[in-house]
Structure formats: C-alpha cells, structure tokens
Amino acid sequence: MAAFFIPAGYVQGQPAKDNSNEYRNGMVVCAYPDAALAGLNVLKKGGNAVDAAVAVQFALAVTLPEAGNIGGGGFMVYRPAKGAANTLDFREKAPGAASQNMYLDSAGNVIPAMSLSTHRASGVPGSVDGMVEAHRKYGRLKWEELVQPAIDLARGGFKITKRLAEDLNRNGADFRRLNEGKNYLIKDTPWQQGDLLVQEDLAKTLEQIRDKGRAGFYEGEVAEELVGEMQNGKGLISRTDLKNYHSVWRKALTGSYKGYKIITMPPPSSGGIALLQLLQSVEKYPLSRWGFNRDSTVQLLVEAERRVYADRSKYLGDPDFYKVPTDSLLRPAYNRLRMSSFSWDMATASASIQPGTFAGYESDQTTHYSIVDRQGNAVAITTTLNGSFGSKIFVRRGGFLLNNEMDDFSSKPGVPNMFGLVGGKANSIQPGKRMLSSMTPTIIEKDGKLFMVVGTPGGSTIITSVFQTILNVIEFNQNMQQAVESKRFHHQWLPDVVYIEQTAIDSLARVKLEQKGYKIVEGGPSGRVDAILKTKSGYYEGGADPRGDDTKLGW
Ligand code: DON
Numbered sequence: 001m002a003a004f005f006i007p008a009g010y011v012q013g014q015p016a017k018d019n020s021n022e023y024r025n026g027m028v029v030c031a032y033p034d035a036a037l038a039g040l041n042v043l044k045k046g047g048n049a050v051d052a053a054v055a056v057q058f059a060l061a062v063t064l065p066e067a068g069n070i071g072g073g074g075f076m077v078y079r080p081a082k083g084a085a086n087t088l089d090f091r092e093k094a095p096g097a098a099s100q101n102m103y104l105d106s107a108g109n110v111i112p113a114m115s116l117s118t119h120r121a122s123g124v125p126g127s128v129d130g131m132v133e134a135h136r137k138y139g140r141l142k143w144e145e146l147v148q149p150a151i152d153l154a155r156g157g158f159k160i161t162k163r164l165a166e167d168l169n170r171n172g173a174d175f176r177r178l179n180e181g182k183n184y185l186i187k188d189t190p191w192q193q194g195d196l197l198v199q200e201d202l203a204k205t206l207e208q209i210r211d212k213g214r215a216g217f218y219e220g221e222v223a224e225e226l227v228g229e230m231q232n233g234k235g236l237i238s239r240t241d242l243k244n245y246h247s248v249w250r251k252a253l254t255g256s257y258k259g260y261k262i263i264t265m266p267p268p269s270s271g272g273i274a275l276l277q278l279l280q281s282v283e284k285y286p287l288s289r290w291g292f293n294r295d296s297t298v299q300l301l302v303e304a305e306r307r308v309y310a311d312r313s314k315y316l317g318d319p320d321f322y323k324v325p326t327d328s329l330l331r332p333a334y335n336r337l338r339m340s341s342f343s344w345d346m347a348t349a350s351a352s353i354q355p356g357t358f359a360g361y362e363s364d365q366t367t368h369y370s371i372v373d374r375q376g377n378a379v380a381i382t383t384t385l386n387g388s389f390g391s392k393i394f395v396r397r398g399g400f401l402l403n404n405e406m407d408d409f410s411s412k413p414g415v416p417n418m419f420g421l422v423g424g425k426a427n428s429i430q431p432g433k434r435m436l437s438s439m440t441p442t443i444i445e446k447d448g449k450l451f452m453v454v455g456t457p458g459g460s461t462i463i464t465s466v467f468q469t470i471l472n473v474i475e476f477n478q479n480m481q482q483a484v485e486s487k488r489f490h491h492q493w494l495p496d497v498v499y500i501e502q503t504a505i506d507s508l509a510r511v512k513l514e515q516k517g518y519k520i521v522e523g524g525p526s527g528r529v530d531a532i533l534k535t536k537s538g539y540y541e542g543g544a545d546p547r548g549d550d551t552k553l554g555w
Helices: 033-044 049-063 127-138 143-156 162-178 200-212 220-232 239-244 271-282 295-315 332-339 459-474 480-485 507-515
Strands: 027-030 073-079 086-090 248-250 253-257 260-264 366-372 378-384 442-446 449-454 498-501 520-523 530-534 540-544 551-554
Touching: 027 033, 027 049, 027 530, 027 540, 033 049, 033 143, 033 366, 033 551, 049 073, 049 127, 049 143, 049 200, 049 366, 049 378, 073 127, 073 260, 073 442, 086 127, 127 143, 143 200, 200 220, 220 239, 253 271, 260 271, 271 295, 271 332, 271 442, 271 459, 295 332, 295 459, 295 507, 366 449, 366 530, 378 442, 378 449, 442 459, 449 459, 459 480, 480 530, 480 540, 507 520, 540 551
Parallel strands: 498 520
Antiparallel strands: 027 366, 027 551, 073 086, 073 378, 086 248, 253 260, 260 442, 366 378, 442 449, 449 530, 530 540
16 A cells, blocks of 8 residues: 555554553544554645544545445534534435335335335435545545545555455355445465455545545446446435535534533534434532442433433434424423433333334444544544445445444334434424434534543444543543543433443443343443543544544554
C-alpha cells in the first residue's frame, strides 16, 4: 500500500495497539488498523480531520466489509476549532417505490427476514454523497488523494485479521446462498489470519468515485450495476432514486451536562435526543459518590434508559416527514418528572413485555471513527450497512455490499425489528423517508474547548454505550482507554430486561438488583467505542475498543 508512514510496532493483519498518549498533532481511532493508517497519513500530509475522515470511510469500505461501506449510510458530527459545529445526515432513504406495508403478507403479518436479507431490504445508499459533501464544504486536500489509499488497499490487497477471517467464514454460506456466482469474499478453503484479501471490482468502483465524485456512484456504470442487481432480485432502488439522493446538513443538536456542552446528531437519528434525555435524567444524582457500576448507579441508569427508549418508540422518526417534538423531549423539567415515577425499592415494570429478539450484541455491523487534527478540528462519524455485511447481497461487478437498513423502519406498529426496537407512525415506511437510527456520533466541549469525540456501533445499545462511556470519564474519572474498555449494560424499555456484559456488575450488586425485580441477562461484548479525549495538558488520548480490531494512531 502507498503508506509513507508506518508507526513502530505496526504489523499488517493485526490490530495495532499504540498506547502512547503523547500526541498533540492529531489522532485517528477506528475499527481497522489499515484504515487508521490511511487516516493518519492524510493528517500527516497536512489534511484536516474531514480529509482524514474521507480516507478512513473509503478505507473501511475495503478493510471492514461487515460495516465499512459505500453501499450504506451514516452521520457525521463536525466541530471545527473555530466556528460553528455542524452535522451531516447521509442516512439511506426508502426507495420511491417503497410503501408502508411492503413487508406484510396478505394477513397483515410481517414476512420474516424480508427487511433483512432480500434486495428489498436496501435503502438508497448515502455514504458516497456524504463524503463528497463533507469534502466539498470542509476538505482541504484533493479528493483523488483521499480515495486513492482505499483503491490501493482493494487492488493490492491487505492482510486480514483473525476476527475478519472468522467473520468471513461464518458468513460464507450466506454469501453463496444470496448471490449468484463467485465474489471476492467467497473462498473454497477457510479464511485464515494473514490471508491477502484482494478486491479488484471494488477497486474499479472506487476509481469511478475518485475520478467522477458523486456521479461515479449515483450515475454511469456503477449505478447501472446497482440498478441491474435490483432488477435481478426484485429490489426497488431505481436510477431516479440514485440520482435524487442527497445528504442533508442539519443543525447540530446541543445540550449540557454539569457544565460540559454536548454536540450530537439530531433526527433521523434517535441517538442525540436520547443521549441528552438520559444525561438530563441522571444529572442531579450523585453518581461519582455511588461509584462505577454499583447497584444504585445501575438502577438509576436503567430506569432512565427504560423511560427514554419508551419515548423513542413513539416520538422519533425522520424530521422531514414527521414532526419530532424535540423541544418537549429535551425540557429538563420533563425528564426530571419522568424520573420522579421510579422507586428505589422496586423495578418499574415496562408497560407490557414484547417477545423481542435482541441482537444488539453482535457488534461488528456498524462502525464508528473519531478523528482530530492539528488545528483541533474534530470529526465523529458512525456509518453502517445495518446488519453484519448488510443484506449480504453484492452488486455484481461493483464489488460492494448493499445495506439492509430498511429494517430500521417500523414494519408494523409494535412489532420489534432485529434489535428488538418497536415503533409506530413516526418511523413508518414512506417513499423517500429516512429510517430512524440509534447512531450517536458525539463531540463534547468543556469551557468552550474540545473535550471528547465519541461514538460506537451496537444497534439499539449504541445510545447506552455512548452514555456510559461519557459518564465513565466525567463521573468516574476513567481515562479514555479505560472508559472504552469498561464493561457496559443496557436497557431499552422493551423487552424489560437488563442486558449486561460478563462481569459488568459484581455479584452483590446483581443480587440487590434482582431482589428489586430486575431481570438481568448476561450477553456477549457490547459495542466498539472509539473515542478521543483532549487532556488538560493538551494531548490527545485515544480509546480504541479491544472488543474489535480497533486501532488508535496519532502523531
Ligand atoms: O442506524 C442504526 O441504529 C442501526 N442500523 C445500527 C446498526 C448497528 O449498529 C449494528 N451493529 N451492531
């Protein structure tokens, strides 16, 4: 690959754990080592945080096929060192031919897996337009230079990590079942750590994007391949849908917590509103005195989460289609009142318990990256195909996977989606509408200065993981790496269960909570938080989640 700077200790095919926190000039924390390196090199060449983000996004589309993408979408929160913060919504949209009941059978029941693993599961992709827009508005280096590292990784290949080898092996049967013929993720013998993954078709698609910008994806050869793939599998995305796709700049959502300013993503993500509601709900309690993951702390956070996710199910959706009552939801008195209904003696019962299947713990399916540059500009981007490898359907000859983001809509009121989340009218399917998200890219300021950049994958658990990571630093004095590594727990109103990572809560706290009626279920790792903290002495301190191949590189 065309890297001109390889940090000491960096071995291709292995997550790079750079534990130095002595960086003043910039930092990239993302989910795959080669992508982090692509971003760092852009920073070292004089690119700003947005330039580096473009390089990381495309490099992840090559090196993290589970979640990095050009066939998906995402959100960016940007805080320049000088000037106003901004956010970019490059979330997928429902195709023009989509309709409210498109996943229901004639009896009105949801057809299993139709919104997950068919051509109809895909929304119109937003990532390429998002990168073009972000670069047009804030980029400094030439576009071609930022896409090129991804082309080199796709054409020259890169050595895969153990985790990626296992993911590819686990999904091989699905790739075969859902696609005709061969593609680059299918191999006759099992993948192994260190194997070279070469993606020539993807390299060609990326060259179109390098040379023609948005037209290289939304028009011309690549668009024809995508539409052809749709026609082949009864999908809905048309030429017009692609041509009409545009990402949207939206005013950043801001709030505060104990003097910190929180800058986060507005709808169509639910993440920002929910995060601010959660912070308001717990602000007046002495969390730091109770301590990290003690029974009172867990109980309070769970009760706040229960209430906030109940609001999410009813009030949140695409603001271009549904009037989201943002101001009412973010009134401190409202959230205080909601919390007044809980008792320390007993768990509040969620109104009724739905038989939701909870899949939030399979966390390779979305990805978040945090970047800061020499000037102090900061970028938080969370991007996704939704499920792991999206719909697992390739655009043939395009060399890329399509998302299954349509499952984030509410297919039918009250019926849980793959994350067990329920919704109604606010998040019903309409042509051209964006499906509600939980992605929560967030930047925090203290005394007018940059303090933290944070975000994570994890479906419905994204919001609670970001919430807990922030509290770990502000309330429990953890450094960035500890805050990211700390074990997490999660409640989402329905199902009425507290999900915990193993050892997240000690046995004494657990018994106390169970006596009060909390149903505690232990699951696998939750989220992959990648974050950066600006320390008091002006250094950047990274937190790269050891739950994945996440890597922090700085200079
Ligand atoms: O936008 C959302 O909320 C989901 N599509 C995110 C999916 C996700 O995080 C999967 N990763 N575990």
